[in-house]
Amino acid sequence: MSAESPAELQFENLERQRYAATLGVWVFLGTEVMFFAALITAYTAYRIYFPEAFSQCSHHMERWVATFETASLLTSSLFMVLAVHATKLGRRPAAALFLLLTVLGGLAFLVMHGHEYWTDWREGGLPGRYYHLEEIRAAGAPMFYASYFFTTGLHSLHVLVGIGLICSMIKRTIQGTLTPEKHNLLEGVGLYWHFVDMVWVFLYPLFYLVP
């Protein structure tokens, strides 16, 4: 897709193409929702089987770190909105800066989350047969950690992919290929990033807050 040609052959105009791109991202996010929905179903099923273990484990999680993680993701989402807005106004330097801040928010999240994983690893809060956390011996605790690692791991993977996408958006902003008229890609990445944050907004209470 070159910047000069108005729209790809199959679209009658640029507006159609933008609509198609946005719809495509939405459908894609729909499938993503189903991915996490399956994991949350499994989580819920085991929360009902092992209420005691799940409650002890979620108490054991580092709630404050997670709160900061939430804050950094939400802030980065705000920067993403600002970046899209700046692009629409044609203010490229501002857009690049906002995108950079978005990336930093994402990185901060990953660092904090990595720290959490590292703590769990040291303490032995691991899935399945590798579980050896001394403090919590309730049956079902390994299940909590299995669910925790898989669900948040998949989410972190999404954050990582998002950071990569945003970096390429920074490159495009600097190169000037994202114009006020044509920035489908940025909008798509923006939607994706908001989705990633939304998922975390669901995971955060499930794993850290629900007593």
Added chain:
Amino acid sequence: MSSAEEVSYLFAQRGWRSWFFTHDHKRIALLYLAVVSLMLMLAGTFALLLRLELLTPEKTLFEAVTYNRLFTLHGVGMVWLFMIPAIPSVFGNFLLPLMIGAHDVAFPRLNLASWYVYVVGALIVLGAMVAGGTDTGWTFYTPYSTTTPREVIPVLFGVFVIGFSSIMTSLNFIVTTHTLRAEGMGWMRMPLFVWAIYGTSVIQVIATPILGITLSLVALESFLGTGIFDPARGGDPVLFQHLFWFYSHPAVYIMVLPGMGVVSELLPTLCHRPPSSYRSIVYSTFGISFVGFLAWGHHMFVSGMSVVNAAFFGLASMLVAIFTAIKIFSWVSTMYEGEIVFNAPLVYLLGFIFLMVFGGMTGVALATVGLDPHWHDTYFVVAHFHFIMAGPVLLAFLAALHFWFPKMFGKKYSERLSLMGATITFFGFFATFTPQFLLGNMGMPRRYYSYPPKFQWLHVASTMGATVLAAGLVLTLGTLLHALIWGERAAQNPWDSRGYEWDTATPPPEHNYEIIPQITRGPYEPAEPGSARVG
């Protein structure tokens, strides 16, 4: 307009790169056709080997382990490598843009990528088979699948990858249907085949992720001993079945809805009249797509399910059957007062309707909850799902292939040989699975390598049917290959069809339409006199 001289998509560009890096939806469809047909032959060969093994009650050809691997590969191959992708990715790809008056699908590169993803997934599955094979059955029930020493994970991974291919294709179709319909084509002017592909894509996009997660959980369980489905670690093996069937029951409609779309599309053409009720076919597609998500529990009536839950799932299954019944009545009444032509596609369509009627009725009998305990996991169920799912998909695939063969390749095939092929295929199928209903009634469990001798003669009958079926398919393959190479040039619109896809040249030029047509009529209404019609 000089459409006759216009170069068709087949020869617009030359060289292998122009095929393997093409963005043209029609060429991608042919790439799919090649691979999918190959998979059908492979999985069909496995089936034939299974039937040969079952000729005698004890060992005929293989050991039990080999037999178990073969039925797993037959299931995995047929379900994920043939039936799920077959009609949408071959005919959906080829026809969707043509039928809605578009130059291509919305995301052509994604379309090509999805073919590569599919091929990679298929190679992983086949590679795992060569490397040792798995023996869990295509359902991968836990805790067997997490404890068997045989290699399950590569197969799971292959299926997972193929799932992504389905998601990509479906996303493409959904967006294409929403954004690329030609001017004048409202939703209620879409051809019924487009409706079916659209409905299928929606189910795919919603259900496939659940399968992906479920399979990854099984893989994780084998790697890490997470115990999510393992009762020895506090997990719940039945949760796997819920998650699995939450995907795999809608998957039945993923497989069969496109087939229903083919029938709804072809029958009006071959009967030379509009469908008796366009609306009821469209609405029943909605109904199936929605209620199909609520019926999964009927695969688990004997797993210790409470009467209340059984009642819910039984009722949902009855409702799905109603929507199918509506379609069948619409098809049959479409034949009323028509001018029916007799040819190979029509034989396939009649075969499809026949199998749907009897497969559907045995399905209703199974959903009559109290009857299920006797039939569950016996050959009755095997025969039922081959009648309602496997056979219709196969016949619809062949019907579509015969009907659109001239459109795709611009060649004519031998009418007499194709009629013979169609008839033999249908009777072969019927003869293969009818004895299996009786076997199921007698109590023969499925996935049995060895069986008491009292079942033998019905197994022999079934194997004989399978041989006839194989002969029919080989004849059909030969007929079409012959036509591909030596066939005469086909007419512009050999079926005298009113479908939009025939409005462009046969075979179509590279970008389908020079000018995007304006749609001024319903999909099955005759063209207005004076309107531009090529040919």
Added chain:
Amino acid sequence: MSTSTGEFFDDYMRHALFLPDQASSFAKSVDHLHYFVILTTFAGGTGVGLAALYFFVRYKRRKGAKPRSPHPLPAALELMFIGVPLALFLLWFAMGISLFKQITTAPDDAMEVYVTAKQWMWEFSYPEGPVSQGVLHVPVGRPVKLLMTSRDVIHSFYVPAFRTKRDVLPGRYTDVWFAAVSPGTYDVYCTQYCGTNHSFMRAQVIAMPQAEYDTWFRNQLRGLARRDDASAPGADGIGHVSSPLREQGEAVAAAHGCFKCHTIDGTPHIGPTWLGMYGRQEVMSDGTHLTVDDPYMTESMMDPEAKIVAGFQPVMPSFQGKLTPLEVAAILEYIKSLDAPGLTARASAGPRYELR
């Protein structure tokens, strides 16, 4: 229809459909519903098929015929196409669900046998002690309830002649019941794919008249006693011992320290007393009510914290993997024998394992 005509019809249909003997109390009801559904659907299906065939012949395209202008389908007809099958489907569904209830709900007075499935065999243990592999002896006319569990993967217990089937799950108990109506030997198949020798996982049910069964059973007990004199308990430590299951249960419970927390005299200790526990209505810590039955007791041994009786602390360790299925059965049988006076025996409700 007179009885003999009815029987002739029944017999005729059964042979036409290749159905096996009707050897359980509900087999006839299952078959009758089967005939009704199959005959109706066949009539319907044949009707549709004949209509298609007629239209095909009648409206085959003829050369030179002038095009017809077909009539659209009248709405009334379309409604009928929906209404008639819907009514029939709902009728079958209603009949089917009541039959399902009958098939899955054992009568209160059913005699109980514990079943252990493992790759690739069936083991049947009677509460009084005898154990047999591959052959289940039952008296004719008496409801028999099988309490089943698996040691490895999922199996399924299926007797075609009884028209019933139930999955056998590891770590859980499921049940299936039947009352054989005539003496004979009936095949048992495993119908849930369970590995290499799945198709060899077969057994037999031998139904014998009550008197004959009593003799057989006495011989078993005597045989066990003789074997017990001669040899030490088998490799399992249990199952080959002559004592009734409930006595073994007492020994197992003592060996695993159950009595440190559970009394058998009615006084609550760290855990609820076992006296009269079976069939008791308990209030759970989350306020729900529950009747103590086999599935609940099994669950409490395997996953003690899932449901705690109100007033007790979640302190019980899990016995998952520490007790063999037969030992669990023995403890269950022992607890059941501790009936509080004044309480009537209560049959266990069917286990429910769906997502809660």
